[in-house]
Amino acid sequence: MTPIVGNISLNLAFGFSVLSIIILSIFLRSGDYRLYLTGRRLSIGVSLLSIWATIVLGYQLIRSNFEVDYVAHYTSRETPLLYKISALWAGQAGSLLFWVFILSLFALTVIFQNKNTHKNLMPWVIIIITAVELFFLVLINFVTNPFLPVEADIIVANGLGLNPLLQNLTMAIHPPLLYLGYVGFTIPFAFGISALINKDTSSLWIQSVRRWSLMTWLFLSCGIILGGWWAYQELGWGGYWAWDPVENASLMPWLTATAFVHSIVIQEKKNMLRVWNMVLIILTFTLCIFGTFLTRSGIMSSVHSFATSSLGPLFLGFVFLILIFSISLLLFRLPIMKSEKKMESFSSRESGFLFNNVIFVVMCFAVFWGTIFPVLTEAVRGVKITVGAPFFNQINTPLGMVLLLLTGVGPLLAWRRTSRQSIIRNFALPASAGLLTAILLLLLNLAGYVVISFSLSVFVLIAMVSEFYRGIKARMSRFGENPITALITIISKNRSRYGGYIVHLGIVFMFVGFTGNAFNEEKEFGIKVGQEEHVGIYRIKLSGLSEAERPNHYAFIANLRITDSQGNFIVNLRPEKRIYNHRNPDPNRRQPHSELDIYSTMIKDIYSVFSGVDKENQTAFLKIMINPLVNWVWIGGYILIFGTMIALWPRKDEV
């Protein structure tokens, strides 16, 4: 398996994709079913060839074939196997191939899954998916080819190795998850556009893409959470979300996708919000491509951007092409897309969903505006003006509070309408608990968003728990089941509903964690061996400095002993200052990196960063942070994943 095999596979995949689109287009005019079968098989060929090319590149990375420029750039002989594999998505060319690889897997699944269903939609679905594959194949074949050899007269003895920041287990998992999220939205987009072209106003396509959308949303959520986790554990600034352009690039499609997975429930149940759902899926898919553009173009400086390139105009052109085509088509079909049904009442679950949709889209617009503002100011005024975290926090914190409120309100409202008596009965307990919490917090001299966030969290928590309680109680009195059986039965009989409630509980946990940011403490200092320093209620003692040589780096280790103000021992922390490629004779090739050590509890984290060392004076330069409630964010993430998996689990009649 030489790189030539991979290269030829990519060339063939490109040719097959062009042929597939042409033949399927002729089929749509002539109606000759043989052409459909041929076009479909060509599209299957595109996917298989792309998958094969990816396997070939993976093989080159594993066997350290430094004749391939990409392999020489992103791996070295010392790079551990896991990171040799993850180098597949570390660079631009590889990551674009990885995009096509995932899309190919999804395309094959969709094509075989719908072999005998959606016969009116499938030709266009295949054309759209293949067209997206074609765009990426053009980039890989003609702009940034991962199989290019190194310059002919150079023999590379060893590669440069992977960026140390990427040599982290989380970072090996985070990009594929994010890509699964970005790429996955191609499928609902393809179905939506196909339904528009076919003038299909039914909710059948929605039913088909609901599970796809939810699964893709789950991948995107996991990708974002893991990205935050990686940033927290690797970057050393003590936080997990910095409103960095690349972080925002993943948040924007997540916001519109979250709105979409809520509003398709209304279309599925009531065949309402058809235009709105089309707008949401077009926006989500466009933002996924835009996200890839932001990450890969190098147009924004970001701690998460590991590649720069001249791909920007091509991506931007593709984004505009998608938008112009989709929006024009939607406008053209507008007369048949309008729903005959109207919202029956303001106090209904439908209006709750719609309201949350509006908030999600407004948040997305705010994030979009803040993200592209530096580019716009540079284009208009020649000066790059960056809006920082305060801008994003100022706008998104109040909107986030409204969303948190709706997380509790929505499930308490009934479909169609809720009478005043039902509202009073359902809201009495959660609202009282929320108010009581607010009063208690105000008495503890807390104020502002901290009080609002904690009170709303209690409101939502009680609302969700009481929903479970009512469901269990009803089954116990009706069927005489014990509480555990009743709980399992209500969840298994109504997975999307109770799965959704569990997701909402996860969101509550995450908001509690976000609110903990308000109590962060931080101190940077130099400290000699044997000395002590105070941070908050803790005493930090540098008990020693040690060194270690490992296969791909050299490490200075600070041995820290942490005690509380009474001198009670808490933990020993060992943050490291590492030098990667330390054996390289060229000092410019050696890469310094701070490996953190964190003591994590449900109440707070003690976060230690070894910034620098003065060996002569036996002095370590440290940054210590006390970060309360961070673990709640990750636990909330686990709950969110668990809830989504319950909602995704098919019902018996759907298997």
Place this chain on the structure above:
Amino acid sequence: MTLWIEYGVIFIVFTAAVIYAVKPLLLPPSLDSRKSVDVKSDLKRRKQLLYRQIKELEIEYSAGNLTVVDYESNRQEIKIEVSAVISDLIKLS
């Protein structure tokens, strides 16, 4: 030599892929049997969804989330919709 074997394998794979793709063209012509919109399956799906909504409504009512008035009026409305869908289905068949 190894390179020639690889080229040979590529050629065989390519030829097999092309034969697989163009094979349907050798079949006798058959016209597209697609319908513009599959109305019947849409109606069947709607019926199934409305039945599910009645079930959910019953769960909500038995959990005490709805008053009798809300429950009765919502149930009546869904029933009217189901009747309309069933009569459309009968017309189609």
